[in-house]
Amino acid sequence: MSQLQLGLIIAGAFVLLGVVLQNFWLARRNRPRQGTPSVFGPHDELANLEPTLNEPGGDGFALPVSEKKPTLDALIDVIAPIALETPVTGEALLAAMPPTRRVGSKPFTIEGQTQGQQRWEFPVAGRSYTQLQAGIQLANRSGALNDIEFSEFVMKTQTFCDIVGGTPDFPEMRQEISRARELDQFAGDHDAQLSFVLRARRAAWSASYIQQTAAKLGFVPGSIDGRMVVPASQAGLPPVLSLSFDAQAALAEDPTQSALREVSLVLDVAQVDRNERAFERMREAALTLAQEMDGLVTDDNGVALPNEALDVIGSELAHLYDTLAQRELAAGSALARRLFS
Incomplete structure (x- = not known):
């Protein structure tokens, strides 16, 4: 083998090595950045x-x-007071609760107050309640309270009251629907x-x-x-x-x-x-x-x-x-x- 042939072989080997090294460098540079190895498994x-x-x-x-659960507020809720002739136990109220706490896309809730209590709460077993109120939210990211949801709120509340012996006092629907739309407009803008x-x-x-x-x-x-x-x-x-x-x-x-x-x-x-x-x-x-x-x-x-x-x-x-x-x-x-x- 002549010196020329040997030189060409050596030069070709260097070129090949250079290509391999370049490809390795490019692959290493472009692969996803990795985190530091951990003693835990990937999911552990x-x-x-x-x-x-x-x-x-x-x-x-x-x-x-954590903060206490928020109660109904006239600013964002329709509230219907429920008059009781006699106190009702928390157990009776819980047994009469509807199976879901939503009406359409809006939260629905029943709250009570015991004698001398200053705040409303969701009924609790072992207590006796002298005042009740039902409420449904006027608006959320699903939109404003509509006529159908208001009517369902009335029916759900009335069914509950029939069981516990209460008398609800519902606000005027058109006024509440108007409030819901105004609140929804404000919320959407902000x-x-x-x-x-x-x-x-x-x-x-x-x-x-x-x-x-x-x-x-x-x-x-x-x-x-x-x-x-x-x-x-x-x-x-x-x-x-x-x-x-x-x-x-x-x-x-x-x-x-x-x-x-x-x-x-x-x-x-x-x-x-x-x-x-x-x-x-x-x-x-x-x-x-x-x-x-x-x-x-x-x-x-x-x-x-x-x-x-x-x-x-x-x-x-x-x-x-x-x-x-x-x-x-x-x-x-x-x-x-x-x-x-």
């Missing part, structure tokens, strides 16, 4: 991070005792659900990488696969923020092999107390995740959101918070959570 890790109502949700968000989308610039992300990166910012696994949340500072309340990605990737046998190119950050404004500083935390989380994961923050349509656009959104939200508070429907309050649900 999530199970151990799942919060309970009485446990901290992570990263300094204490979860104290309902804000913000959504940011974080999109990968180059390499995709694995589900485990997203989970571990988000966990550093206080996100914990939610009750739905592919969803993480920042818990509220009070137990039982809606989360401050939620982060979601493809549920199938979260359910994969090996979540490190999934290839995801976007995640969503969502804030349901009316559900979260203003003192939680939800938008500020959403903005900070989005920008931090973008930096850590080499991503771009956009709106739902893929349009990039620069700081100037985020400033405008923050200013508009401040005005929205003020408007809700002036209407006695402050964001995060029991009434706001019921209306915007």
Whole structure:
């Protein structure tokens, strides 16, 4: 073999090696970013991070005792007082309750007061009630109370009263339907659900990488696969923020092999107390995740959101918070959570 032939063989080997190395580098660069290996299995890790109502949700968000269940309020409910000739036991009231606590798309409830009691409550066994009231919500995200729902409310309440020996006093239907439409119009004009989308610039992300990166910012696994949340500072309340990605990737046998190119950050404004500083935390989380994961923050349509656009959104939200508070429907309050649900 001549020196020329040997040289060509060696040169060809180097070229081939270069092609192999380049392909390896490209494959490594483009494969999904991976999280740090864990001692847990892919699903065990999530199970151990799942919060309970009485446990901290992570990263300094204490979860104290949950607030008491909200009662009917004339601001967002139709209320029908029920007169009783004699006190009725909680057991009798519970036995007479209708099988469902909804009329159409609206929550329906019966409440009572014991002698000398100052607040209304859902009937409890072992107590005797001297006053009752029935109520149905005027509006929610399904729309305003309509004529059919009002009529069903009347029939359901009357059936209950016939069993317990009560006499209901129903408000005038047309007036309540008018109130429902006005409240629904207000709610529709002031309902804000913000959504940011974080999109990968180059390499995709694995589900485990997203989970571990988000966990550093206080996100914990939610009750739905592919969803993480920042818990509220009070137990039982809606989360401050939620982060979601493809549920199938979260359910994969090996979540490190999934290839995801976007995640969503969502804030349901009316559900979260203003003192939680939800938008500020959403903005900070989005920008931090973008930096850590080499991503771009956009709106739902893929349009990039620069700081100037985020400033405008923050200013508009401040005005929205003020408007809700002036209407006695402050964001995060029991009434706001019921209306915007």
